[in-house]
Amino acid sequence: MHITRPTAKLYARHLPCTSPWVTSPETVVFLHGVAVTHAMWSKWVHVLNPHYDLILIDTRGCGQSSDVRDISSWTFDDLSDDILAVADHAGVERFHAVGESTGGTAVLNLATRRLDRVASATIVSTAHRGGQIEKVRAWREHIEKNGVPVWSAEMMARRFVPGAITDTEYAWFRALQDQSRPEPLLAKGELLLGTDLTSRLGGIDCPLLIIAPDKSPFVTPDIPAEIATHVPHADLYVIPNSRHGIFFSHGTKCAEQFLIFQARPRRDA
Numbered sequence: 001m002h003i004t005r006p007t008a009k010l011y012a013r014h015l016p017c018t019s020p021w022v023t024s025p026e027t028v029v030f031l032h033g034v035a036v037t038h039a040m041w042s043k044w045v046h047v048l049n050p051h052y053d054l055i056l057i058d059t060r061g062c063g064q065s066s067d068v069r070d071i072s073s074w075t076f077d078d079l080s081d082d083i084l085a086v087a088d089h090a091g092v093e094r095f096h097a098v099g100e101s102t103g104g105t106a107v108l109n110l111a112t113r114r115l116d117r118v119a120s121a122t123i124v125s126t127a128h129r130g131g132q133i134e135k136v137r138a139w140r141e142h143i144e145k146n147g148v149p150v151w152s153a154e155m156m157a158r159r160f161v162p163g164a165i166t167d168t169e170y171a172w173f174r175a176l177q178d179q180s181r182p183e184p185l186l187a188k189g190e191l192l193l194g195t196d197l198t199s200r201l202g203g204i205d206c207p208l209l210i211i212a213p214d215k216s217p218f219v220t221p222d223i224p225a226e227i228a229t230h231v232p233h234a235d236l237y238v239i240p241n242s243r244h245g246i247f248f249s250h251g252t253k254c255a256e257q258f259l260i261f262q263a264r265p266r267r268d269a
Helices: 038-048 076-089 102-113 139-146 148-159 167-178 182-193 198-203 222-230 251-263
Strands: 002-005 008-015 027-031 053-058 095-100 118-124 208-213 234-239
Touching (some): 008 038, 038 251
Parallel strands (some): 027 095
């Protein structure tokens, strides 16, 4: 489905629940981060689609959401409102929101603003504040000098420990990342650098699942731990020997943890 927003045209793939005995499935809406597309959630789909309706968004500037304007003025409110616009278009009032990296920051931002819409939030390899992520500061000069494919080659080592994905998966992921448009990629990274949601995290009153790598060069272990201390109903799940790309390399494990989290009795019940 295609949705027109003021500064972007969005694409999202809607996958109805595949189990006919689930008569009133809830909906999970996914938003990825930089330089990937909705296809990166494929391992999650295999686990979750028998239980939930799924909506997979191509984040603005990525994949089929390529018609973008006013890139330098984007905000996390814009990215969060993209999620709402897609849910509205699909006729979904309340949903579970899942985001990775900057997509996760958009999910956190949404959960601080629209608890009436967010049944739960799940964030993967996500930071709530970006000022300390020094590697992102060098992206613009590096990409302008060397191009996206060179940046992409270096990014692969930052996403995955050796052996985390198969050779076939590596080649597919790398080829897709190589095709990323530089300006949307840089805009999201630089948007994160100027963001700090710390003071708003205490207002997230929905259940929050934090899935974190232990070896990300971007989201160090102290960052998800800090988020968990601020959010009343947060669970932190750390995947050992993993880097920033756990949403893909460990997608099955992440989705299984999502199911466990959703089945757990709520502490406020």
